[in-house]
Structure formats: structure tokens, C-alpha cells
Amino acid sequence: MTAYLIKGVRLLGGDPADLLIADGVIAEGPADGAEVIDAEGLVALPGLVDLHTHLREPGREDAETVETGSRAAALGGYTAVFAMANTSPVADTAGVVEQVWRLGREAGLVDVQPIGAVTVGLAGKQLAELGAMATSAANVRIFSDDGFCVADPRLMRRALEYVKAFDGIIAQHAEEPRLTEGAQMHEGEVSTRLGLTGWPAVAEEAIIARDVLLAEHVGSRLHVCHVSTAGSVEVLRQAKARGVRVTAEVTPHHLLLTDELAASYDPVYKVNPPLRTASDVRALRQALVDGVIDIVATDHAPHAVEDKECEWAYARPGMVGLETALPVVLSVLGEQWDLIAERMSRAPARIAGLAGHGTDLTVGSPANLTLVDPSARRVVDPSGLASRSRNTPYAGTTLPGRIVATFLRGEPTVLDGKAVK
Amino acid sequence: MIKHLRSAADLDAETATLILDTAGEMAALAGREVKKLPTLRGRTVVNLFYEDSTRTRISFEAAAKRLSADVINFSAKGSSVSKGESLKDTALTLQAMGADAVVIRHPASGAPHRLASWVDGSVINAGDGTHEHPTQALLDAYTMRSRLGTLAGLNVAIVGDVLHSRVARSNVLLLTTLGASITLVGPPTLIPVDIAAALSPATKVSYDLDSVLPGADVVMMLRVQTERMQDSFFPSAREYSRRYGLDVARMRKLPEHAIVMHPGPMNRGMEIAPEVADSTRSTIVEQVANGVSARMAVLYLLLGGKA
Numbered sequence: 026m027t028a029y030l031i032k033g034v035r036l037l038g039g040d041p042a043d044l045l046i047a048d049g050v051i052a053e054g055p056a057d058g059a060e061v062i063d064a065e066g067l068v069a070l071p072g073l074v075d076l077h078t079h080l081r082e083p084g085r086e087d088a089e090t091v092e093t094g095s096r097a098a099a100l101g102g103y104t105a106v107f108a109m110a111n112t113s114p115v116a117d118t119a120g121v122v123e124q125v126w127r128l129g130r131e132a133g134l135v136d137v138q139p140i141g142a143v144t145v146g147l148a149g150k151q152l153a154e155l156g157a158m159a160t161s162a163a164n165v166r167i168f169s170d171d172g173f174c175v176a177d178p179r180l181m182r183r184a185l186e187y188v189k190a191f192d193g194i195i196a197q198h199a200e201e202p203r204l205t206e207g208a209q210m211h212e213g214e215v216s217t218r219l220g221l222t223g224w225p226a227v228a229e230e231a232i233i234a235r236d237v238l239l240a241e242h243v244g245s246r247l248h249v250c251h252v253s254t255a256g257s258v259e260v261l262r263q264a265k266a267r268g269v270r271v272t273a274e275v276t277p278h279h280l281l282l283t284d285e286l287a288a289s290y291d292p293v294y295k296v297n298p299p300l301r302t303a304s305d306v307r308a309l310r311q312a313l314v315d316g317v318i319d320i321v322a323t324d325h326a327p328h329a330v331e332d333k334e335c336e337w338a339y340a341r342p343g344m345v346g347l348e349t350a351l352p353v354v355l356s357v358l359g360e361q362w363d364l365i366a367e368r369m370s371r372a373p374a375r376i377a378g379l380a381g382h383g384t385d386l387t388v389g390s391p392a393n394l395t396l397v398d399p400s401a402r403r404v405v406d407p408s409g410l411a412s413r414s415r416n417t418p419y420a421g422t423t424l425p426g427r428i429v430a431t432f433l434r435g436e437p438t439v440l441d442g443k444a445v446k
Numbered sequence: 447m448i449k450h451l452r453s454a455a456d457l458d459a460e461t462a463t464l465i466l467d468t469a470g471e472m473a474a475l476a477g478r479e480v481k482k483l484p485t486l487r488g489r490t491v492v493n494l495f496y497e498d499s500t501r502t503r504i505s506f507e508a509a510a511k512r513l514s515a516d517v518i519n520f521s522a523k524g525s526s527v528s529k530g531e532s533l534k535d536t537a538l539t540l541q542a543m544g545a546d547a548v549v550i551r552h553p554a555s556g557a558p559h560r561l562a563s564w565v566d567g568s569v570i571n572a573g574d575g576t577h578e579h580p581t582q583a584l585l586d587a588y589t590m591r592s593r594l595g596t597l598a599g600l601n602v603a604i605v606g607d608v609l610h611s612r613v614a615r616s617n618v619l620l621l622t623t624l625g626a627s628i629t630l631v632g633p634p635t636l637i638p639v640d641i642a643a644a645l646s647p648a649t650k651v652s653y654d655l656d657s658v659l660p661g662a663d664v665v666m667m668l669r670v671q672t673e674r675m676q677d678s679f680f681p682s683a684r685e686y687s688r689r690y691g692l693d694v695a696r697m698r699k700l701p702e703h704a705i706v707m708h709p710g711p712m713n714r715g716m717e718i719a720p721e722v723a724d725s726t727r728s729t730i731v732e733q734v735a736n737g738v739s740a741r742m743a744v745l746y747l748l749l750g751g752k753a
Contacts, residue, residue: 209555217644220555220577220615290556334534336554338575 026435030056034064034396036386038362044069046392049435053388062440064396067429070366072104072393073351074373074382076167076196076274077250077322079343080106080137082128083121084113089327089413091128091137094347097325097412099134099438101347102395102428105374105382106135106325110142111172117142117153119161126163134438134446138379141165143184143195147173152184159191166378169196171250172297174232176202181236185245192378194272196248197236199257200298204228209338211284211299219287221337224299226254233257237264237271248376249273251324253298255308262317272376274322275309277346277353282306282418292333292340293418296326299342310357313368320373323350327414345412349405351397352424360399381434392435401427411444447747450569452558454580454619462587462624468743469588473736475512485750486515489546494536494561495572496522496552501710501734502572502582506549509741515749518545533557537564547749550574568748576610582709583616585740587624589729590664592736593705598625603658605631605690606668606717607679609638613709614668615645622646629662631655632690635679655690659699666707667692667718683716693719697727705729 028047035041045052045059075098081089091108098106108125110116116125122139129137141158145151147170158165168188175181175197184195205228210216212223233249237260240247252258252273264271278296283303286294294300312318326343333340346353354365374383381391404423407415431439438445448456457465475481491510493503503519510517520540533552540548547568550558555575562569573579591597602621608614608630618628622645629650630637642649652658659665670686680686692706697719700706706718706727714720723730 212639214640214644217638217640218615220575220612222576223639290559331532335532336552336560337556338554 028052028056028059029062029437030059031062031064031069031396034067034069036069037366038068038360041065044386046432046435050392051386051388051390062430066400067396067398068362069386070102070362070395070397071370071383071386072395072431072433073102073369074377074379075103075106075323075325075347075350076320076373076377077171078106078108078325078347079111079327080108080125081327082112083124085329087413088329091125092132092134093411093413094325094327095129095132095134095137096444097345097347097410099431099433100411100428100444101349102351102397102431103135103347104393104395104431104433105138105379106347107138107140107167107377109171110140110169111147115142115146116140117145117147119154119157122158122163122165123161134444135433136382138377139163139165140167140169140196143168143170143175144180149173149175149177149180152180152187155184155188155193156191159193166192167194167196167248169198169250171196171198174198174200174202178235178239182239182243185240185247186243189245194246194248194376196250197232198250199229199232199236201228201231204231210287210295211301213284213302215284215287219290221287226256226301226305229254229298230256230260233260237261237269240271241267241269245270247271251276251279251298251322252309252318253279253301253305255305258308258312258317261312265317272319273317274320275313275318276324277321277350278344278418280306280309280313280357281353286418290337292335292337293344293416295337295340295342296344297342314358314364319368319376321350321354321368322373323347327412328416329414333416343416345410345414345417348410348412349417349419349424351428352403352426355399355426356424392432394432395428396430398427398429399425401425403427449748450558450562451580451744451748452562452569452571453578454583454616454623456580457620457623459623462584462620465584465740465743465747466588466591468747469584469736469739472742472746473739476735476739482512482514484514485746486510486513489515489749490518490544491515491547491549491745492518492520492540492545494520494540494548494550496557497573499551499573502551505737506572506741508738509745512738512742513745515745533560534564537561541565547745570744570748573612575612577612578616579612580616580620581737581741581744582613583620584744585733585737586617586666586707586709587620588736588740589707589733590705593729594663594703597621600626600663601629601661602626602664602666603629603631603662604666604668605655605692607636607670607674608632608641608668609636610671611668617666618645618649622648629658631658633680636674655696656699659696660701662700663704664707665692665700665704669709669711670713670717687716691717691719692722694721697722697725700727707733709733
């Protein structure tokens with residue numbers, strides 16, 4: 026195993042120092058024989074952890090595979106990603122989650138942790154075999170029907186209760202389905218102008234309110250996926266103040282983009298939950314700083330060209346995000362490195378109980394880290410993405426920061442901004 | 447001149463007035479023995495209809511033919527579209543065939559905007575989802591101007607299912623651009639959120655038809671789909687009709703000069719009483735005739751290279 030001496034790197038943006046990696050961990054000198062990496066001006070962060078990634082395999086390998094998604098993740102500075110369950114077949118059995126987990130191991134670019142479905146076939150009718158997935162080789166701890174809300178309150182209660190047996194967590198896509206029938210974008214001034222059926226903010230807020238009460242009632246852990254409204258933030262703020270065991274995520278795109286972009290009818294901006302208003306964006310940013318929202322998660326949602334190059338109403342929702350997440354967050358938060366490390370690495374690893382990730386880069390810690398050049402600016406070119414899909418809303422946008430290198434257990438997955446394999 | 451007519455918002459007051467003036471000239475043609483101009487000879491207009499709409503399609507077809515354009519009617523039913531061909535692939539086919547203008551009717555809001563990004567020719571929105579129907583607004587504006595002499599300062603009440611009405615959206619945009627004031631009337635469930643901010647600040651909302659009628663110069667009744675009742679937008683057809691239907695008693699509340707409009711097809715007895723629809727105040731038949739003139743004006747100005 027090669028040793029690496031990363032010279033003059035700024036840990037979490039601090040003073041320049043040398044960082045030695047040997048035998049897969051952060052080591053102390055001597056650094057004899059180590060390969061030297063000149064890291065002047067670069068910032069070292071613990072490897073990023075994404076709790077919300079769609080890798081599309083099995084089923085839609087034309088849009089993404091575990092390998093191509095892993096490569097995109099590594100290039101985005103990630104060392105671990107959680108693969109959502111809405112594959113085909115759905116990841117609702119031990120067999121499918123183990124398949125995804127093994128494909129991730131074979132790719133070897135990031136740790137791929139499968140998320141199991143809460144209900145069979147994501148149908149919201151019957152609990153999936155949550156225990157079998159938890160005790161499988163994939164060691165599943167997060168369960169979600171993402172893309173679909175577990176709308177039945179009794180089933181949601183049962184799911185929350187059941188996963189307590191193995192310290193599981195239910196990650197909810199909060200969307201009251203009756204309030205969003207036919208919905209195409211955020212309900213408001215823009216949807217009225219465009220004649221697109223609205224997805225009202227209250228459809229998210231009502232489910233979050235219900236779920237935090239359920240989680241409180243049964244003493245379980247709830248994680249709220251991709252929070253998108255100011256009202257949701259207030260519900261979460263109150264729940265956390267009461268001590269409810271709830272955590273929440275926000276996507277980079279909900280921190281930056283607004284529903285006004287839909288005016289082009291370009292489905293690259295179609296996402297679920299939809300882009301909201303500027304005041305929602307302000308509330309989400311503040312909540313991320315305050316800690317009411319715990320983490321940033323990408324909701325990386327690759328789609329084939331034909332699923333996006335069509336009428337808005339027929340397009341699939343979602344956008345790719347692994348390779349642009351850190352630059353977008355950097356553009357929103359500025360160089361608050363410790364906050365970024367907390368929201369994009371430490372907290373997601375802690376929520377998921379993922380050992381070896383999200384740890385400070387101290388001697389003896391696993392060498393899962395990423396090196397960022399904060400002075401670089403990059404114009405996003407969709408054709409240059411490693412993801413198999415190109416549905417980025419940032420095409421042609423200049424974003425700050427460049428991922429220079431990523432290390433997974435001491436081995437580089439990205440060097441000089443390029444994937445190693 | 448604008449290249450596309452995707453939305454009534456594409457039209458400023460000057461352009462809209464030019465279209466209405468041109469429609470007047472086109473209307474004069476209808477009185478002649480030979481109802482045809484050579485203006486668009488050699489140009490190809492495609493009617494690309496993803497929804498059934500005999501009335502609008504025939505109107506556009508007549509307009510294009512009276513201008514001597516070659517017309518291709520392309521219905522999605524029974525075509526490659528029903529076999530799964532995408533709008534983009536259809537657009538590229540039309541492009542290859544040299545379509546100078548594509549008139550598109552589509553169930554998805556924004557489809558004309560997408561189409562315009564894929565073809566070189568002009569795109570004319572003939573109704574997209576619950577978004578807009580700008581040539582309907584033009585023919586309505588033309589009808590109002592013909593009857594009442596002006597649009598500036600008119601009080602127009604648009605009554606009924608505004609939420610799902612592309613006609614209402616286009617009319618609000620066009621009429622306020624031309625100086626009219628709009629009051630949208632209907633049950634709160636059928637009035638879109640933030641409508642004034644979305645379309646025009648010169649838009650008011652009322653849930654009480656009776657209070658609006660005495661001040662209205664124009665009452666435009668919208669068609670109510672019976673499935674809205676199943677979706678609980680209102681409790682029953684009877685209740686809707688009692689609260690928002692235009693019957694003879696209500697018509698009497700209108701000022702002497704006021705007119706009654708409807709984009710058709712009507713639910714007689716539901717949103718409009720037969721006596722009202724057939725009264726001298728009603729412009730419903732005129733609207734159909736004016737539709738051809740307005741669409742001729744649009745095709746002429748978009749493709750004729752004038753102005």
C-alpha cells in the first residue's frame with residue numbers, strides 16, 4: 026500500500042500542515058518513501074458522505090450504474106454514498122440490497138451503502154423485510170420509499186416502531202399524495218402563470234408534522250429527506266426543541282435554485298420536491314447554518330436523455346448532483362469549512378452510523394478524505410460529467426471550488442481532479 | 447414582429463393592436479366572392495394537434511388556406527406519436543419537411559415553448575394544457591373592440607373555472623396589456639393562487655357574481671367541466687349554476703351596452719342559460735367567425751414578413 030505525504034494542506038481551512046497517509050489511516054512521521062502531493066492552497070476535508078443518491082442499478086443502467094455513480098461521487102469528493110431503494114427490482118429484499126452493496130465493493134471507488142425500501146415494491150401497503158435487509162451483508166440501517174411517501178399513518182407508525190429492533194431509521198419523502206395529484210412544480214405565482222399544476226408547500230409540511238408526532242409517540246428515529254419549504258423548517262425547529270429524534274437533509278439545488286427557473290419549461294429544473302421560492306431558499310440556508318437541518322444530501326437523480334428532452338409534464342423529476350454538490354454548497358455557505366465538514370461528512374455518517382467515515386483527520390483515523398482547491402472556478406460542462414446522465418441544471422454556470430483528490434481508506438480514487446480508475 | 451406566439455405575454459400593446467387591426471382587414475375579405483389572398487403562397491403551415499379540437503383546427507386551417515398556404519394537418523391519433531414518438535423527434539421531422547409555421551395544440555402546458563427550441567419555423571400556440579390559448583384571446587379582444595369600440599378602460603368579468611382555463615390566462619394577459627381591467631369570478635377553489643401577481647396587477651378577484659355584473663362591460667363565461675364536480679371543486683352542478691351561472695335575471699343586472707361572451711363549447715343551462723346564449727347581447731357566433739380573421743392576421747404577420 027502506497028504512503029502519501031500531502032504537503033502544506035490546510036485541514037478544515039486552518040494553517041498549512043503536512044498530512045501523512047500510511048496503511049489506510051492518517052499516520053505520523055517519518056514519511057520515508059511516501060509519495061509527495063503538493064497541496065499548497067488546498068483544503069482537506071473528511072471524505073463527504075451522501076445519504077441520498079440514486080444509482081439506478083439494477084434496472085436503469087442506461088441512466089447510471091453503481092460504478093458510474095461511484096465515479097461521479099468520488100469526483101465530487103465523496104467517500105460513501107447511500108443508494109436509494111427505488112431501483113427495478115426495488116431494493117426491498119436482502120438479495121437486492123446485497124447485490125447493490127457488492128457492486129459498490131467491486132467498483133471500489135466509494136463505499137456504497139444500500140437503503141432498503143420501507144414497503145414492498147414502494148407500494149405503501151405492506152412492510153418490506155426490514156430485518157432481513159438489516160442482517161444481510163449490506164447491513165442496511167436506513168429505510169426509505171423515496172419518490173413515494175409512506176402516506177398511511179398506521180403503516181408509518183409500524184415502520185418507525187419496527188426498525189427500533191436494529192437501530193434503524195426511516196427516511197421519509199414527505200409528500201401528502203392527495204394534495205399533490207398531478208403536481209408539476211411549486212404551487213404559487215409561477216405555477217399559475219405557467220399553467221402547471223402546483224405542489225403546495227403544505228403537502229410537505231403536513232407529512233413532516235404528522236411524522237415527527239409519530240416518531241415522538243413511539244420514540245423512534247425519523248429522517249426527513251430533501252426538506253424544501255420554510256414551513257417545514259419551522260415544524261422541524263419545534264420538533265427538535267421538544268427533543269424529537271428527527272434529523273433532516275436539504276439538497277444543494279434547494280439551497281440555490283428557485284421556481285422561477287421553470288418559466289423556461291426546461292425539465293432540467295423539474296425535481297421532486299420542486300424548486301421553491303426565494304424566501305424558502307433563504308429559510309433553508311439559515312436552517313442549515315442553525316442546525317435545524319442537519320445535513321446536505323444530493324438526491325443525485327440521473328435520467329436518460331429521452332426522459333428529460335420532452336414536455337415538462339412528461340419528464341421525470343430529478344437532477345444529477347454528486348459532482349457539483351460541494352461547489353454549490355461552497356457558493357452558498359462560503360468557506361465555512363468546519364460547517365461544511367459537519368453538514369456533508371460528519372453528521373451524515375453519524376446519522377447513518379457509518380463507521381470509518383466523517384471522522385476528523387487525526388492520527389489513527391481512517392484516511393477517507395478529500396482535497397479541495399477553493400480558489401478554482403469551474404464552468405460546469407455536462408459533457409464532462411462522469412455520471413452516465415447529463416441532467417444538470419448548472420450547465421454553463423461558474424461554480425467555486427474544485428475537487429483535486431479523494432482518498433478512500435488511504436488509496437486515491439481521484440488525483441489531479443481525475444478519477445484514478 | 448415576433449417570431450413565435452406561445453403566450454399572450456409575447457405581445458406588447460403595439461404588436462397586439464397591429465394584429466387586431468390586421469384582423470379587421472382580413473375580416474373584410476370574408477365579404478368578397480373569392481375569399482383568398484396569395485400572401486403565403488409556397489409557405490407550409492402544419493397543424494400539429496395532440497388533442498381533439500375540431501373547432502380550433504378548422505379555424506386555423508381556414509385561415510391558412512385563405513392566405514394560400516399549403517396546410518398539413520397532423521393529428522397525434524393514429525400517427526407515429528401514438529407509437530411513442532417524442533415531441534422532439536416529431537419536431538425534427540417537421541423541420542426536415544420545411545414547415546414554416548407549426549400550429550400546436552397539446553395537453554401539456556409549455557409544449558409550444560419546447561417545440562420552439564427545436565424548430566426554425568414559427569410556433570403558434572393553439573392551446574397548451576392549462577396554460578394559454580393566445581389566438582382565442584386575440585379573437586375575443588377583436589370581438590370586444592368590434593362591439594364596444596375600444597378595449598382601454600373596459601371592465602371585463604371572466605367567470606367560472608379560471609384555474610383550468612387557458613382561455614382565461616391568455617385573456618387576462620392580452621386585455622390588461624391593452625388597457626382593460628379584469629375581474630375573475632368563481633368559487634375560490636377554481637381561482638388560481640396568486641393570480642394577480644402571476645399575470646397582471648390589474649386583475650381583481652371576486653367570489654360574488656351578482657356584485658360584479660352591474661359594473662361589467664363584458665362578461666365572459668367559461669366552460670365548466672363536469673368532472674370538476676367529482677373532484678369537489680364545488681358541491682353540485684345545481685349549486686354552481688345558482689351561484690355562478692348567467693341566467694336572464696342576472697343578465698338584466700348588466701349595463702345596457704354590455705356583451706356576453708363564451709369561448710365554446712357551452713354547457714347550456716349550466717354556466718349559461720340558453721336564453722342568454724341566444725340573446726342579442728351574446729357574441730358567441732361572432733367569436734367563431736372572428737377566430738378565422740384573427741388567426742389569418744397572426745399567420746400573415748408571423749410569416750408574411752411584414753412589420
